[in-house]
Amino acid sequence: MAAFELTEEQTMLRTMVRDFVNAEIKPVARKIDEDEKIPADLIQKIKDLGLLGASFPAEYGGGGFGEVGYCVMQEEIARGCMSTATFIGAHQSIGANAIYLGGSEFLKKKYLVPLAEGKYIGGFALTETLAGSDSFNLRTRAHKEGNEWVINGEKLWITNGGTADVLSVFARTDRGISGFVVETKLPGFSAGPAEKKMGIRGSTTNQITFDNVRVPAENLIGEDGRGFLVAMKTLDAGRLGLGAACLGTAKELLEMSAKYAKERKQFDVPISHFEAVQFMLADMATMAYAMESIIYRTAADYDAGKSISRQAAQVKLYCSESLGKITDMAVQIHGGMGYSRELPVERFYRDARINRIFEGTNEIQRLVIARDVLKRNGVLL
Numbered sequence: 001m002a003a004f005e006l007t008e009e010q011t012m013l014r015t016m017v018r019d020f021v022n023a024e025i026k027p028v029a030r031k032i033d034e035d036e037k038i039p040a041d042l043i044q045k046i047k048d049l050g051l052l053g054a055s056f057p058a059e060y061g062g063g064g065f066g067e068v069g070y071c072v073m074q075e076e077i078a079r080g081c082m083s084t085a086t087f088i089g090a091h092q093s094i095g096a097n098a099i100y101l102g103g104s105e106f107l108k109k110k111y112l113v114p115l116a117e118g119k120y121i122g123g124f125a126l127t128e129t130l131a132g133s134d135s136f137n138l139r140t141r142a143h144k145e146g147n148e149w150v151i152n153g154e155k156l157w158i159t160n161g162g163t164a165d166v167l168s169v170f171a172r173t174d175r176g177i178s179g180f181v182v183e184t185k186l187p188g189f190s191a192g193p194a195e196k197k198m199g200i201r202g203s204t205t206n207q208i209t210f211d212n213v214r215v216p217a218e219n220l221i222g223e224d225g226r227g228f229l230v231a232m233k234t235l236d237a238g239r240l241g242l243g244a245a246c247l248g249t250a251k252e253l254l255e256m257s258a259k260y261a262k263e264r265k266q267f268d269v270p271i272s273h274f275e276a277v278q279f280m281l282a283d284m285a286t287m288a289y290a291m292e293s294i295i296y297r298t299a300a301d302y303d304a305g306k307s308i309s310r311q312a313a314q315v316k317l318y319c320s321e322s323l324g325k326i327t328d329m330a331v332q333i334h335g336g337m338g339y340s341r342e343l344p345v346e347r348f349y350r351d352a353r354i355n356r357i358f359e360g361t362n363e364i365q366r367l368v369i370a371r372d373v374l375k376r377n378g379v380l381l
């Protein structure tokens, strides 16, 4: 396989986002964690730069950078702050993307364009009490009354659930599971308080309730009863973006750890002289290289229109587990300073953990991968 290279536009996007992250996100990342909030002026700057629609075609208000460009952007954002990457991911990669992948032209014009332009904030609402890993078991119901769908039920753990203008919501109808675009200003919609979390504390997560929420018939995403397929296809893309965010944090920690190992002296020499420290750096670098390779290979295949469900599960699984090891080694190399809030290492350590849980736990990714491996008699894709 030929080496994968970014286009000139994607390289320019990387430079632009990296400069932005260095100037505007890194200086406030600790405050975002402590305040459990991304400041409104930072969200405005993210909107102004067009980052809330980078992946979508220009005709839908996006930047036209595709999935590869989106991964480049999320990688850079997560070098500074995983909460901000999560906010963007829920809005763009799953919230708005469900409309892009499954919605009618009417829905794309009405909702995708303002979402991509950052005029609306979005989110994706699938999970419920009885439908976590078993997402097909969801109980939120939608029934038709005249020209409207009436939605009733509760969703848990919804990123941007309390702040979004528009949510892609999955509910059960007489025909199966269906997707709906729901404006959160509608009567009967409410969001609970933000959950108190271990990490990605600046990304807000809420329980949301639908009490006879009435949406117009045309807000159905795709066909009635076919919404679960839309949700699963959307999560394929979500898992690539999640992998890219893991890669960004991994690269940041590798650079921080190499620098620290050369500066910090013990026994009269920099700790980088010790083989034990070198081996951790070698393992971190090798995992980051493998992460980068599978993310961009898969994202390029996705942009080329190939089906990547198994590969996306592999990206999510490998990147999130590697990041777990990398954050642990970064803390170890930094010694006591790795445990202190003075440096961002401990924040990255806490933030990284969620990646093995959301967008489908890693056990579920293994089930998806194993099913496909068995179906293909082990032939490597």
Ligand SMILES: Cc1cc2nc3c(=O)[nH]c(=O)nc-3n(C[C@H](O)[C@H](O)[C@H](O)COP(=O)(O)OP(=O)(O)OC[C@H]3O[C@@H](n4cnc5c(N)ncnc54)[C@H](O)[C@@H]3O)c2cc1C
Pocket: 090, 123, 124, 125, 126, 127, 131, 132, 133, 134, 156, 157, 158, 159, 160, 197, 205, 354, 357, 358, 359, 360, 361, 362, 363, 364, 367
């Ligand atoms: C911070 C955060 C943000 C989130 N954002 C969103 C969002 O924006 N939208 C949304 O819809 N959801 C969101 N989620 C929900 C998330 O996707 C679920 O938490 C996740 O899918 C796991 O579901 P659960 O928490 O119910 O765990 P459970 O399904 O109860 O799993 C508990 C444990 O059992 C294991 N397990 C379950 N079934 C199996 C099985 N068949 N085989 C092996 N092991 C199994 C799991 O892997 C896990 O280890 C978010 C969650 C969090 C924590």
